[in-house]
Amino acid sequence: MRMMTSDEDLAEAAALGDADAFASLLERHYDRLFKLCFRLTGSQTEAEDLTQDICAALPAKLAGYARRAKVTTWLYRVAVNAAHDRRRRRASFVKAREGWGAWEVNRKASIDATDAQLNWLTGAMNQLSPDLRDTLALILDDMTHAEAAEILGVSEGTISWRMSEAKKRLREIKEQEDVA
Amino acid sequence: MSNDLDDFKTMFDAATPQPDATRRAENFALARKNFEDLHGAQARPGIAPHMRGRLWRGFQSIVAGLTGRTGLATTTAAVAAGFLLVTPQLQDSVAVPPAPQITTLDFDGAVTAPQIERGPMLSDDMSPDLLQREPLTQPFGEVLRGPVRESFAPEAEQQNDFAPDFSNRSTADEAMPFAANSAESALQADDAEVFASTASPHASSYALVRAALMRGELPAPDVVDVAEMVSHFSAPDAVNDANLSAVQLIITSIQAPWNAETLLVHIALIAQPKDEDVMAGLRSNASFAGDVDMQITFDPDLVTSHRRIGDAMPRPNEAGQSSTAFAFDRLDAGQTISLLFEATSDREKSDRLGQITLRYQLAGDDQIRTTETSIPAPPPANTETNFAAAIVAFAQLLRGDDHPGGWTYNQMIAFAEANRGADPFGQSAEAVGLMRLARELSE
Numbered sequence: 001m002r003m004m005t006s007d008e009d010l011a012e013a014a015a016l017g018d019a020d021a022f023a024s025l026l027e028r029h030y031d032r033l034f035k036l037c038f039r040l041t042g043s044q045t046e047a048e049d050l051t052q053d054i055c056a057a058l059p060a061k062l063a064g065y066a067r068r069a070k071v072t073t074w075l076y077r078v079a080v081n082a083a084h085d086r087r088r089r090r091a092s093f094v095k096a097r098e099g100w101g102a103w104e105v106n107r108k109a110s111i112d113a114t115d116a117q118l119n120w121l122t123g124a125m126n127q128l129s130p131d132l133r134d135t136l137a138l139i140l141d142d143m144t145h146a147e148a149a150e151i152l153g154v155s156e157g158t159i160s161w162r163m164s165e166a167k168k169r170l171r172e173i174k175e176q177e178d179v180a
Numbered sequence: 181m182s183n184d185l186d187d188f189k190t191m192f193d194a195a196t197p198q199p200d201a202t203r204r205a206e207n208f209a210l211a212r213k214n215f216e217d218l219h220g221a222q223a224r225p226g227i228a229p230h231m232r233g234r235l236w237r238g239f240q241s242i243v244a245g246l247t248g249r250t251g252l253a254t255t256t257a258a259v260a261a262g263f264l265l266v267t268p269q270l271q272d273s274v275a276v277p278p279a280p281q282i283t284t285l286d287f288d289g290a291v292t293a294p295q296i297e298r299g300p301m302l303s304d305d306m307s308p309d310l311l312q313r314e315p316l317t318q319p320f321g322e323v324l325r326g327p328v329r330e331s332f333a334p335e336a337e338q339q340n341d342f343a344p345d346f347s348n349r350s351t352a353d354e355a356m357p358f359a360a361n362s363a364e365s366a367l368q369a370d371d372a373e374v375f376a377s378t379a380s381p382h383a384s385s386y387a388l389v390r391a392a393l394m395r396g397e398l399p400a401p402d403v404v405d406v407a408e409m410v411s412h413f414s415a416p417d418a419v420n421d422a423n424l425s426a427v428q429l430i431i432t433s434i435q436a437p438w439n440a441e442t443l444l445v446h447i448a449l450i451a452q453p454k455d456e457d458v459m460a461g462l463r464s465n466a467s468f469a470g471d472v473d474m475q476i477t478f479d480p481d482l483v484t485s486h487r488r489i490g491d492a493m494p495r496p497n498e499a500g501q502s503s504t505a506f507a508f509d510r511l512d513a514g515q516t517i518s519l520l521f522e523a524t525s526d527r528e529k530s531d532r533l534g535q536i537t538l539r540y541q542l543a544g545d546d547q548i549r550t551t552e553t554s555i556p557a558p559p560p561a562n563t564e565t566n567f568a569a570a571i572v573a574f575a576q577l578l579r580g581d582d583h584p585g586g587w588t589y590n591q592m593i594a595f596a597e598a599n600r601g602a603d604p605f606g607q608s609a610e611a612v613g614l615m616r617l618a619r620e621l622s623e
Contacts, residue, residue, distance in 0.1 A: 017219035019212070019216070019219070022211075022212075023208075023212065030207070030208070031199055034204075038196050038197065039192065043394065045390075045394050046394060048199070048203040051203070051207055052207045055210050055211035056210050059217075059219070060214070063218070120191075121188075121191050140189050140192050167185065170188065
């Protein structure tokens, strides 16, 4: 039955105190949320912690859910804001605030074959500014520019600019490596 | 999305892990609890009111969100940690980490008394050759353990009971590392409350180091316990006789890769209760053994000098100075104490380096038990011993100690990377990742 219910109906029911609706909504979106958290942080541990932050805050946030937003978009905005909160909380650790990753952590040996790629990915992501990384994380998660703009609270033009910057930077990194 | 990003997306997809089942369950439970707090508790079925007590909170958060048996096995293994030794052979043959499982809930939602299920680890399931195997010659395995006591200790003050007694120690300079450890115990007690509330009772030095690095900080030097860090990787292998209550002494020698004459000797003292004592120990937080004396003697003919890692100066092995004594007022069930020595030796002379005499009394037993155990010479270096040595270097760099090999982070990382071995559970890869984080934070 629940599977037939739209995200938006579930969110509205949950906002009014329907525990089953809330559980269904979380069940439906948890894994995707976690994966976004991983893309935002580059570390499984960080992603688990960030997902925890979101889960803890979600009931209260849901109370303010307004039907005009798609649930996924709304949820991603909650996630991005939670990620920013985490970065702010440890703003005294400058390097951590800027850093992204530790890909090796919690990674399983089964994907060892892609080590070189992962190292490259970590290095590349760390050369991007946090804004570019966040934008890239959303676009790689199949969000449209318009959705990413809504989630990050910027204009669609800003998203397009950031994406072209990110691609330019990634190309440069690649070229530098090819020369080296 | 344009084509330029396709490769990047493919890489990203390959790198993105699945969410951890245990954390998922915990996070669900947390979300539901906060939902209840907001909307009132009437909404949630299935959890009996008496499980809402403080003691049960950790279990509750696990149980409430469980979706399957794997989750239960994983989480209860964390709670039961400390009583279980996994050997390399079993790692090969058993996919799920075996553990005595403490079950608190049947899956129809009825609460039952905690009970222990015998996992495949216990002695009945072990082959005779496994039981008879000489533990000192095959020192490497995985040990699951943790300061279970901490997560159940009602008050942090209890930590002080475990501070070692210095009265039998021969020189003042030895007090330093132990003093640091005492401070660390207090620190861990604070942290333990946090861990307990998230049903994660393992607050080992390695876990604290990992948590700090993942937060983007270098760990405080006093949090880094070299011996404990290395025991995470060169985990000692014990004769796990479930019917025998005993304090076990596990000694592992490693050839140091930075100097042919340098050996590392890891000594683990494990309070190993009988199966039936396990839950009693968990509940009562009772002392397991008392008046524990350990005398470590390196043979002066074989070992020219030795020092406990953390001590400032090596001590020449002259007559009357080759022994180091340690005393502990009490050990708790499941507690492990790790010590690490560095020794200089011409090891070709012998297959042993000295001996350790252990004296202790089990709680509720008048008998004083004494055991004598040889300190074995190290086996030829292999990837496991090399990796353990890299961990020693890592811990020393984190502490800011002079590392005997004079290694830099880059040298250490390269060496560790080259000696990761089969690494079936990705632990070595994880450690190398932490080394890289530490290198970046140190720059």
